[in-house]
Amino acid sequence: MSGHSKWATIKHKKGAADAKRAKVFAKLIKQVEVAARQGGGDVDANPTLRTMYQKARDNSVPLDTIERAVKRGTGELEGVNYENIMYEGYAPHGIALMIETLSDNRNRTGSEMRSLLTKNGGSLAEPGAVSWQFERKGVLKVSKEASEDDVMMVGLDNGAEDLQDLEEIWQVICEPTDVNPLRDALEEAGIKVEESDTTMMPTNLVPIADAGDAKAILGLVELLDDHDDVQAIHSNIDLDDSILAELA
Template sequence: MAGHSKWANIKHKKAATDAKRGKVWTRLIKEITVAARMGGADVDANPRLRLAVDKAADANMPKENVTRAVQRGSGSLEGANYEEVRYEGYGIGGAAIIVDCMTDNRVRTVAEVRHAFNKHGGNMGTEGSVAFMFQHCGQLLFAPGVDEDRLMEAALEAGADDVIADDEGGFEVLCDPFAFAAVKDALDKAGFKAEVAEIIMKPATETVIGGDDGIKMQKILDALENLDDVQEVYTNVLIEE
């Protein structure tokens, strides 16, 4: 669709991530801490921790920061006790939004999230109000130019659920969250380096919006993403540039 390019959006997101590296590191430290607390400090035995550590490496986070976060999570160092909490709500035109947070103060976090929604024309919903519109899955995105047959063979052999080609010649590999580490490893070994590799909440269907509605929607998403306690924001709309 004219004006919307998945690969342009990925590059834009990467540039924005680089510009907010300090905040990215803070979010990764929280994720590493919680992952280590829930699944142990052994990266090889804890897929969630391994994914977080890999993301930290991609974000050029110093190894000592990673080590300290793991130690805090495993209890060998003192630190804040973060918990995961999810909020759901609506953006422009009833667009679905999921906001995943890590916080040491739920009262503060819910107030900040509600304010971000209300200030920009959205509103918070109740638990489960939009989550049913999304699928929890592993997602790996490959840029145009990849050998489709080889990628499909390697992905399905590794346990992926689906390989989807897009209109620009790129590919999306989807898998069960618990199979994500194995699928990513197998594709890495086969020579396929994903542009993006994450466990996400993927919308069942997506709607493209633009113009004033797109600008308003982006303001809601930006306000949520800029909150210190927010880890990830998911929506079922694509904003046309």
């Protein structure tokens, strides 16, 4: 199993164990609203909206709440004008971070990101300093009710690039443009997709073999994730199996 998939395992378990439901809902609703504002309210004509819409549904956001977010995005209802801002930085021990935010105040969010990073052993980087170490990919989390062979067979015919075993789920990697068609193909084959999204995947990993170092890095990531404007955090950390056992 690759280091990135180990990191994803931790995030998956952590999300299932201690997700703050109201905050998760608020972030998902904001993503739907922005997608509708940028590309229109028709999910069939706006792939990004469809992905965000489905992500919200996967996380049990009520349908009427999602629909209101779409209407705020299209201007049918009054809403806040959010801006997509990607911050690049470093956690302790040289771990690269890509921090995706949606903000209604660029100056405030930038200042708060810098403060969180510098107060916790990290630093904010200039645009481009970190992003070259990542590439945008589509990710689908698939129920293990389906066999590896079945998922692979459908996946390979519909754009899947990699299949990872995250213990509790299968994780399928593809190009961002293939997320929705691949999800459709899997579901048409009777395979349950628990969640689909796009992410920034590291091209190279930095191994961390010390539990104290890992806790410092993950502590900063958790603080960033708790910020209302932060939508996703991507890292190039590679955790040793012994560290995974301590963090489990």
